[in-house]
Amino acid sequence: MDLQQMRYVLAVAETASFTRAAERCHIVQSALSHQVARLEKELGARLFDRTSRRVRLTTAGEAFLPSARQALEAAERARAEVAAATGEIRGTLTVGSIPTVAAVDLPAVLRDYRLRYPQVGISLRAGSSERFVEQVRDGRLDAAFLGVQPGFRPQGVRDKELAHGHHVAVVAPGHPLAAEDEVDLRLLAEEVFVDFADGSAARAQSDQAFAAVGLRREVAFEVSGIELMVRMVRHGLGIALLPAAFAAELHGLRCVPITNGPIRVERLIWGRFTPSPAASAFLSLLGVSMPSPPA
Template sequence: MELQQMRYVVAVAETSSFTRAAERCLVVQSALSHQVARLERELGARLFERTSRRVRLTPAGEAFLPAARQCLEAADRAAAEVAAAVGEIRGRLAVGLIPTVAAVDVPRALRDFRGRYPHVRVSLRVGASEELADRVRDGALDIAFLGLPTTARPRGVAARALARDRLVAVVAPDHPLAGEPAVDLRRLASEVFVDLPAGTAGRAQSDLAFAAAGLDRDVAFEVTSADFIDRLVGENLGVAMLPSAYAPRLSGVTTIEVTDAPARVEYAVWSRFGRTPATSAFLTALGIDADTDADG
């Protein structure tokens, strides 16, 4: 069994196509198909069901795929560790971030990092804080930037608090509140809201604040990503509450200070059980001492 064969299997599984897998792996399709068939003979089981219309994993393939990925990740990690030992950082850096991250200018940080370490392959995943923390814990992400209510802390990961921020109200320019210098939660509770889905950390920041004040509110629109909220608010479908540091990125809306606004804390989190050389280098580039600030 060879690593290249595993790479071919993973590529076919992810693309559901031998043709697209061959294109991704930069080989001719016949060579890729031959190596997959050779591996199947060695394993004594078919990994894929092939028809003229689709390719999908067999039960044996479903069982093989996670182990193949682990082997490939281990091989990449070994190569990266050897390179680091001779002074070269390479390998992969998988970064997760919430759309409203503001404590770190992630694109600029990656630009500087890439300029210093050009052999590191970088992938980005945008998602909700709780999802990103889970992916750091299971090793799918190397580092993530989260936003949590002040009553919560990242669990099961190493963490560094980066910044604390208050939420502001976001309304359409022609909304009756647009000319107000400030509002409170009681006044906002009478409005229809646009917010993140219930149960997410981003939604909890506002839910907890209204609950603590003994107030109910109507969240009529739920959006899975905060970077779409301002478009709905701009159409006067509702109001929203978003971090003040994120507000300058919004367009077509008006922001208002909330006198009793909830707060959130932004964190950088990474694995507590070992870091790749690229992860350590990125943390250092961010000014984070991972050995003393791993407090998750």
């Protein structure tokens, strides 16, 4: 078997179509199908069940896929290491970030990185802090920006604290709280809230602040994205608790400081093992120095 055959199998698995896989790989479908069939013959097992309506992995195909991905990643890493040895940074960089990151100007960092290392392909993934820890640990992300509680330390990864700040109450301009210079959690507990999903790290920061003083609040609206949360607050459907540094950038809303309010820590995480040249360059741009290899 060769790496190109593995790429074809991966493309078919991800698109669930030989036609779309061929388009992605810039090859005619008959040639792609022929290469997959050759690989199946060599392995002595069918990797895909094909019908007129769908294509899906067989049990053998599901077993083959993780190792094929690892082989392709290893090959890409080898190319990147050779290029780095000659002074050129190339390869891929995949970064995860919560939507409310404020400790760094992420678009500016990515712009500077692209200018310095134009041969690196950059991908940015949105998501939750708890999922990012797993994805960095598994090698699916090179690095990620988290927003967590002060006592939270991600397991199985390396990390660096970037910022430590308080939440504010975000309300519509016409809301009664908009005229306040500061509010107490007891007063906020009477309000209706728009917040992230129950059980998420973003939600836990606020829930535990109320629980710590023996208060309960009503989260009537759960959302998955910050854009919808902000729109609902603007329409007066509820109020939100957001990090002060991030909320300050929101237009048309009032941010009110909270007495003994929730605290959020932003952390940068990356893998425990030696990062790729592209990832090392990104971490260096953020002030993370990699230890020199032993002589």
